Amino acid sequence: MKPILSYLKLYRTQEDRELATAFARIIGRKPLNLDLYKLAIRHASSTVVVETGRNNSNERLEYLGDAILGAIVADYLFKKFPYQDEGFLTEIRSRIVNRESLNQLARKIGLSVLVEFDSRRRSRLSHKSIYGDALEALVGAVYLDQGFKRCQAFVLQRLIGPHFDLDQVVQTNLNFKSRLIEWAQRENQSIRFEIIEESGSQHSREFVAQVVVNDEAISTGNGFSKKKAEQAAAAKACELLSLL
Amino acid sequence: MKPILSYLKLYRTQEDRELATAFARIIGRKPLNLDLYKLAIRHASSTVVVETGRNNSNERLEYLGDAILGAIVADYLFKKFPYQDEGFLTEIRSRIVNRESLNQLARKIGLSVLVEFDSRRRSRLSHKSIYGDALEALVGAVYLDQGFKRCQAFVLQRLIGPHFDLDQVVQTNLNFKSRLIEWAQRENQSIRFEIIEESGSQHSREFVAQVVVNDEAISTGNGFSKKKAEQAAAAKACELLSLL
Numbered sequence: 001m002k003p004i005l006s007y008l009k010l011y012r013t014q015e016d017r018e019l020a021t022a023f024a025r026i027i028g029r030k031p032l033n034l035d036l037y038k039l040a041i042r043h044a045s046s047t048v049v050v051e052t053g054r055n056n057s058n059e060r061l062e063y064l065g066d067a068i069l070g071a072i073v074a075d076y077l078f079k080k081f082p083y084q085d086e087g088f089l090t091e092i093r094s095r096i097v098n099r100e101s102l103n104q105l106a107r108k109i110g111l112s113v114l115v116e117f118d119s120r121r122r123s124r125l126s127h128k129s130i131y132g133d134a135l136e137a138l139v140g141a142v143y144l145d146q147g148f149k150r151c152q153a154f155v156l157q158r159l160i161g162p163h164f165d166l167d168q169v170v171q172t173n174l175n176f177k178s179r180l181i182e183w184a185q186r187e188n189q190s191i192r193f194e195i196i197e198e199s200g201s202q203h204s205r206e207f208v209a210q211v212v213v214n215d216e217a218i219s220t221g222n223g224f225s226k227k228k229a230e231q232a233a234a235a236k237a238c239e240l241l242s243l244l
Numbered sequence: 245m246k247p248i249l250s251y252l253k254l255y256r257t258q259e260d261r262e263l264a265t266a267f268a269r270i271i272g273r274k275p276l277n278l279d280l281y282k283l284a285i286r287h288a289s290s291t292v293v294v295e296t297g298r299n300n301s302n303e304r305l306e307y308l309g310d311a312i313l314g315a316i317v318a319d320y321l322f323k324k325f326p327y328q329d330e331g332f333l334t335e336i337r338s339r340i341v342n343r344e345s346l347n348q349l350a351r352k353i354g355l356s357v358l359v360e361f362d363s364r365r366r367s368r369l370s371h372k373s374i375y376g377d378a379l380e381a382l383v384g385a386v387y388l389d390q391g392f393k394r395c396q397a398f399v400l401q402r403l404i405g406p407h408f409d410l411d412q413v414v415q416t417n418l419n420f421k422s423r424l425i426e427w428a429q430r431e432n433q434s435i436r437f438e439i440i441e442e443s444g445s446q447h448s449r450e451f452v453a454q455v456v457v458n459d460e461a462i463s464t465g466n467g468f469s470k471k472k473a474e475q476a477a478a479a480k481a482c483e484l485l486s487l488l
Binding site for chain 2: 067086090148197220
């Protein structure tokens with residue numbers, strides 16, 4: 001640990017000091033290299049390409065953070081579920097680190113506020129996964145700034161621990177088709193699933209399914225089996241109907 | 245570091261001592277928990293399900309090792325190529341950690357011999373990626389046994405460093421279509437690419453392409469653009485013609 005005085009030197013402006021405090025609240029430690037954290041909240045849509053031609057956005061940090069986060073969560077679940085097979089572990093991991101889940105998490109920990117603060121062009125913030133991207137980039141920044149062990153502590157104690165109920169994650173029903181059917185019964189709507197297209201050769205057939213609610217087609221989905229095409233169409237329908 | 249004597253205690257049988265020496269030659273350190281390494285070379289095809297119902301193969305270790313290896317290589321490339329974007333980094337990483345590359349690497353470092361030694365049923369060894377799977381599992385075992393830092397040193401100093409020429413990896417032509425065309429010119433064969441099917445809605449069109457050599461269709465491929473469908477068909481053709 002560096003003494004307090006060196007931090008005062010590191011953070012030269014009042015804005016830097018405030019930003020450092022905001023990040024410290026999120027990650028549990030004062031940033032050493034604040035520039036990494038500033039970069040983490042800089043989305044490509046609000047980036048000015050600097051003169052060297054180097055793209056000065058958080059996309060490289062996001063690539064790194066995605067891999068580090070994946071490894072930390074893989075290790076965590078490996079030890080948490082010693083009797084489950086790799087298919088189970090992979091599925092649970094993807095439920096934790098998927099785009100929507102990371103977007104929500106970024107909002108919960110207050111990272112989204114910093115991203116908005118950084119962005120000079122609010123109109124471009126419509127990009128769907130801007131907060132989740134920033135969260136992955138932040139994991140990359142913490143890894144580079146603090147090393148693997150401290151990054152692991154940040155992910156487990158500040159992200160996974162307080163914000164995921166593992167029992168609930170395991171029990172969540174990700175079968176979109178049955179969710180839709182439950183919804184239709186509850187709301188007294190008629191619903192059916194149809195395969196409307198088949199294509200491809202014998203070895204790689206592909207299907208297009210559609211979801212029809214009250215005789216109106218509301219979504220379609222593709223897949224390499226009828227079941228997968230139906231799931232894809234049902235997932236879109238769930239999103240449209242806000243059932244996620 | 246534990247003193248030498250404790251290793252003598254750890255490795256009880258002559259076979260264990262020999263196995264520990266063999267692993268030490270591969271990873272550069274004596275295993276602490278030899279059981280992890282034994283598990284790493286135990287492929288599902290040669291596994292007896294133990295009484296607890298716990299699947300005693302290397303698949304869980306492979307899941308963990310895949311994630312750890314991905315993170316270590318992501319970090320390595322991030323620092324090696326400070327001016328390249330995340331698309332480049334992702335592509336180079338997948339060239340290093342893809343199944344075929346890991347299979348070859350497992351043979352180069354002598355891990356394949358240990359896997360064969362372990363397997364009681366050679367006939368099942370036809371499984372394509374058994375060596376690459378074992379290598380990922382070994383990375384998982386080293387991570388659990390030695391921690392992140394030493395696992396990182398193993399991957400960089402014993403796997404990536406001696407066995408990958410990064411300049412060559414970057415320059416490798418992965419454009420299957422142009423490889424095929426080069427082959428056809430060299431071998432004086434006629435070749436053409438055809439789009440034989442289009443399907444899907446306006447927003448997600450899909451295409452099926454086929455490769456025709458001397459008026460005979462030899463492979464097909466699917467993709468969300470004509471170019472991708474052609475690449476997929478060309479990749480299969482390259483495999484058939486042993487051009488990979």
